[in-house]
Amino acid sequence: MKIVCIGAGYVGGPTMAMIAYKCPEIQVVVVDINQARIDAWNQLDGCELPIYEPGLEEVVQAARGRNLFFSSDTHKHVAEGDIIFVSVNTPTKTRGVGAGKAADLTYWEGAARMIASVSTTSKIVVEKSTVPVKTAEAIEKVLRRNCADPNVQFEILSNPEFLAEGTAIEDLTVPDRVLIGGKETESGQRALAVLKSVYQHWVPDERILCTNLWSAELSKLTANAMLAQRISSVNTISALCEATGADVQQVAHSIGTDSRIGPKFLNASVGFGGSCFQKDILNLVYICEGVGLKQVADYWQSVVSINDYQKQRFVERIIEAMFNTISGKKIAVLGFAFKKDTGDTRETPAIDVCKGLTQDGAKLVIYDPKVTEAQIHQDLATPKFEWDHPQSSGTKSPRSSAITVVEDAYEACEGAHGITILTEWDEFKKLDFEKIYASMMKPAFVFDGRNILDHAKLREIGYIVYALGKPLDPFLKRG
Ligand SMILES: NC(=O)c1ccc[n+]([C@@H]2O[C@H](COP(=O)([O-])OP(=O)(O)OC[C@H]3O[C@@H](n4cnc5c(N)ncnc54)[C@H](O)[C@@H]3O)[C@@H](O)[C@H]2O)c1
Numbered sequence: 034m035k036i037v038c039i040g041a042g043y044v045g046g047p048t049m050a051m052i053a054y055k056c057p058e059i060q061v062v063v064v065d066i067n068q069a070r071i072d073a074w075n076q077l078d079g080c081e082l083p084i085y086e087p088g089l090e091e092v093v094q095a096a097r098g099r100n101l102f103f104s105s106d107t108h109k110h111v112a113e114g115d116i117i118f119v120s121v122n123t124p125t126k127t128r129g130v131g132a133g134k135a136a137d138l139t140y141w142e143g144a145a146r147m148i149a150s151v152s153t154t155s156k157i158v159v160e161k162s163t164v165p166v167k168t169a170e171a172i173e174k175v176l177r178r179n180c181a182d183p184n185v186q187f188e189i190l191s192n193p194e195f196l197a198e199g200t201a202i203e204d205l206t207v208p209d210r211v212l213i214g215g216k217e218t219e220s221g222q223r224a225l226a227v228l229k230s231v232y233q234h235w236v237p238d239e240r241i242l243c244t245n246l247w248s249a250e251l252s253k254l255t256a257n258a259m260l261a262q263r264i265s266s267v268n269t270i271s272a273l274c275e276a277t278g279a280d281v282q283q284v285a286h287s288i289g290t291d292s293r294i295g296p297k298f299l300n301a302s303v304g305f306g307g308s309c310f311q312k313d314i315l316n317l318v319y320i321c322e323g324v325g326l327k328q329v330a331d332y333w334q335s336v337v338s339i340n341d342y343q344k345q346r347f348v349e350r351i352i353e354a355m356f357n358t359i360s361g362k363k364i365a366v367l368g369f370a371f372k373k374d375t376g377d378t379r380e381t382p383a384i385d386v387c388k389g390l391t392q393d394g395a396k397l398v399i400y401d402p403k404v405t406e407a408q409i410h411q412d413l414a415t416p417k418f419e420w421d422h423p424q425s426s427g428t429k430s431p432r433s434s435a436i437t438v439v440e441d442a443y444e445a446c447e448g449a450h451g452i453t454i455l456t457e458w459d460e461f462k463k464l465d466f467e468k469i470y471a472s473m474m475k476p477a478f479v480f481d482g483r484n485i486l487d488h489a490k491l492r493e494i495g496y497i498v499y500a501l502g503k504p505l506d507p508f509l510k511r512g
């Protein structure tokens with residue numbers, strides 16, 4: 034059996050590496066139009082892979098060259114494949130009908146047309162990308178109408194991916210579930226069984242869920258919407274905590290011990306980020322609007338609106354604390370990635386917070402252990418929703434003079450009026466805050482957007498501390 038995956042990104046790379054690792058008898062080839070990305074996946078020992086993910090290098094090294102290959106020869110490999118995974122970008126549309134909400138399926142459709150044009154044998158085509166419900170129907174039409182050989186059959190399956198970045202290898206090794214949706218026809222069920230047999234190499238049967246196509250497509254959007262909704266919910270409570278003297282971590286713990294609620298995904302934060310949550314909820318909103326479910330659309334839209342409110346609220350807290358002016362003040366930004374243990378900055382809340390602070394005239398000095406200077410400048414210069422378009426990446430962006438990127442947290446904080454924590458990197462917990470305090474302007478502020486620092490100790494040192502959803506420092510209380 035030969036498996037080919039179109040798209041060598043955050044999903045295609047790790048998922049295919051895991052399949053190859055666990056199924057030595059299956060040949061797995063990951064193809065991409067981005068030659069630089071393919072070259073990076075093919076780097077020999079000692080060089081960095083195109084994405085940072087704990088444990089990924091070991092899995093890739095064990096399988097690469099044995100039964101795992103990365104190539105830009107998309108046509109050749111797709112023509113030879115039995116199962117074709119499609120794991121290309123499905124960004125939010127930036128223009129035209131549905132701009133700012135609907136999923137842009139340009140890359141998906143392009144991949145489908147290519148599959149159809151090169152296929153001389155029947156294939157199982159697997160939706161790995163997150164797509165709107167009913168996409169399989171459209172893709173099937175594209176495949177059938179564009180394949181010259183009438184004997185070639187395409188069977189479409191939905192197999193959405195649930196891995197989270199930073200824990201991708203763990204999530205792939207021991208998944209909560211693998212979801213496969215297929216047509217309820219004989220050939221659909223046969224195709225489903227073939228894909229199931231791949232996962233059965235390492236995933237127990239009871240964790241492989243089989244549904245119809247539309248349920249699988251919709252389950253992915255719903256899972257992300259529900260997860261993000263928990264964060265927005267706890268973030269609304271963080272605002273109420275600040276107004277009442279309650280502590281959001283105590284509230285989260287108290288409610289999380291109820292087994293019906295559960296403890297996960299209740300960390301108040303400066304806002305959720307990442308390439309999926311906002312995009313997928315906006316997509317869900319658009320679908321609901323399209324079928325006339327306005328109230329349902331409004332409900333899910335509010336999850337994104339609260340996330341925007343939380344980021345804006347954080348910026349306003351900083352400005353207000355610093356005597357209503359941050360113009361010309363140096364603010365250290367510790368952390369830029371959308372969460373720890375990844376170098377990914379897609380939709381990171383740091384982008385909106387940094388833009389909010391520079392709009393008010395602040396000078397930012399940014400440090401993140403895994404994000405490059407070029408990436409930060411590009412992110413802060415790229416308009417919303419434009420980042421997820423392969424053609425627009427790599428273009429040089431103008432650099433703002435208000436932004437400096439450094440390679441050391443101490444350097445970032447030196448001479449600063451305030452420090453903001455925007456990513457929960459473990460190394461920030463271990464910083465010598467006495468040394469940092471001595472090097473800062475006074476009063477020295479800390480704005481902890483992730484609630485990871487020891488706030489009592491910081492106050493002892495002399496800092497004015499703002500922590501999300503915590504009783505307010507007397508210094509910060511109005512009046
Ligand atoms: N990042 C995640 O954690 C995650 C998790 C689950 C699902 N998803 C979904 O998976 C999909 C891919 O996400 P990602 O994060 O891997 O994106 P990505 O941008 O990292 O990777 C997509 C890759 O597809 C390539 N590509 C685009 N069109 C192509 C074509 N026609 N032929 C060959 N290659 C092509 C791009 O060059 C890019 O390298 C999206 O739909 C996303 O919503 C992402």
Ligand SMILES: O=c1ccn([C@@H]2O[C@H](COP(=O)(O)OP(=O)(O)O[C@H]3O[C@H](CO)[C@@H](O)[C@H](O)[C@H]3O)[C@@H](O)[C@H]2O)c(=O)[nH]1
Pocket residue numbers: 163194195196197198199257260264297298299300301302303304305306307308309310371372
């Ligand atoms: O209690 C929490 C948990 C998370 N976050 C933030 O939420 C965002 C997303 O975090 P996470 O879900 O851990 O990372 P992702 O890699 O974006 O993974 C999500 O999005 C993927 C893409 O669809 C899905 O596959 C995963 O199941 C889903 O968790 C990050 O900014 C986190 O800091 C919080 O603010 N509070």
